[in-house]
Amino acid sequence: MTVREWLRDGEGLDWPRVLLAALSTTVVVALLVAAATSSAAFGPYNPSWDGTSELRQQTASESGAESELVRDTARYDDYEPNETVAFVVAPDETYAGEDVDRIRRFVDNGGTLVVLENFGTNGNRLLADVGAETRTDGAVLRDEQEYYRGPTMPVATGVENHTYTEGIDQLTLNYASALETDEEEATVLVRTSEYAYRDVNRNDELDGNETLDSYPVAAVENVSEGQVVVVGDPSIAINAMIDEPDNAAFLQRLSADADHVLIDLSHSEDLPPLTAAVLTVRELPLLQVLLGAAGIAGIATLSRRRLRPSLERVRTRLSRRNDPTDAPIAVPSGDDVDERRAAALRDRHPDWDEDRVRRVIAALNRDDMEPDDQ
Structure with a gap:
């Protein structure tokens, strides 16, 4: 049916x-x-305003670059550091132990680490552990003059000339934090306007101990053989902000020269179950082989079930052909009947000549053709 x-x-x-x-x-x-989706803030499979699904799609679509969502820092060792950029976006947990060692080794050997953080402490601890000097200061940046939809969404127009800022005119921020950096060790990439201030007590007002100034919000520094880029606003990567000027272009410039782009999820909330299962299969070649073998076996089993009725019909037909009891009954022709009758008449009446035998057969044939009397 x-x-x-x-x-x-x-x-x-x-x-x-x-x-x-x-x-x-x-x-x-x-x-x-x-x-298949998530509701976690900054989650790459969260399609809502606070997710980073568009960043994931952007990195996956970059021509010439291979992208991967990293759930285990051991994956850092599988890539050539000087060809790889790794993004860490507002981590939920502290990096420690072997995780820190791997990322530190990645940077020391020439990798580029991009940390986007504003108020969390986990990003700053990671920066310290890999040897970077720049930190986010944790205060909300406000700008009463140059902003997008309100003072807590400053438009940072102080863009310095650098490879990472080529073609970038501004960043559109959302509850950003200023950077504490030694400008002799680091290069500031983007600053706010001169009307910004750090709202330390978060009372939405410029107090006597808060100063108007142009504050750095993005910087890069060399660490050993690699680089560490720090951005004081992870919100430039969320779906609601990535399309605002020039956030997407800036994020793309950070990985434009890389062959591999990693989005580190090792210390973020868990992925959706279906997505986690797919990523697990991708990460384990042996599991791919086992699932492929199981799929082939399943297809073969279904194919046999579908072919079985057809094979049974063919086998039945062949057996009927070879079984003499099922052979069709041959119907004798009219000439054969006449010859049998003639032979019987000759055996019974050997004294009859051939003409008489034929006349009797003709008479019998006429009798066979007449309808039965009712």
């Missing part, structure tokens, strides 16, 4: 079944969406 037949009754559509099918489809789709 086909689905179409199942949905119909004798007079038309069977509406209870139609509604059941629609409800079942809706539930399945909702479960798939829930299993």
Whole structure:
């Protein structure tokens, strides 16, 4: 029975079944969406305003660059550092132990680490552990003159001339934090306007101990053989802000010369279950082989089930051809019947000549052709 037949009754559509099918489809789709998406802030599979799904898609679509979502810092060792850029966006947990050692080794050997952080402490601890001097100061930056939708969304127009800022005129910020950096050791990439101030007590006002100034919000410094880029606003990467001038272009410039782009999720909230399963398969070649073998076995089993009825029909036909009991009964022709009758007459009446035998046979044939009397 086909689905179409199942949905119909004798007079038309069977509406209870139609509604059941629609409800079942809706539930399945909702479960798939829930299993493949996330609601975590800064999550690469969170399609809402505070997710970074657009950043993930942007890095995946960059021509000539291979992108990967890293769930284990051991993956840093699988890439050539001087060809790789790694993004760490507002980590939820502190990097420690082997995780720090791997990232430090990645930077020491020529890798580029980009840390986007504003008020969290985990980003600053990672910066210290890899040997960088720049930190985020944790105070909200406000600008009463140069802003997007409000003073807490400053437009940073102080863009310095650098490879990472080529073609960039501004960054559009959202609850950003200024950077504490030694400008003899680091190069400031972007600053706010001169009307910005650090709202230390977060009372939304410029107090006597708060100073108007042009504050750095993005900087780069050399650490051993590598580089560390610090941005005081992870919000430039979220879906609601990445398309504002010139956030997407700036993020793209940071990895423009890289062959590999890593988005480090090792210390962020867990991924959606379906996405986590897919990434696990991608990361484990042996599991890919096992799943491929299982898929081939499943297809072969289904194929055998579908072929079995056909093979049975062919086998039955062949057996019937070879079985003499099932052979078709040959119907004798008219000439054969006449010859048999003639032979019987000659055996019974050897004294009859051939003409008489033929006359008797002709008479018998006429009798066979006449209808029975009713």
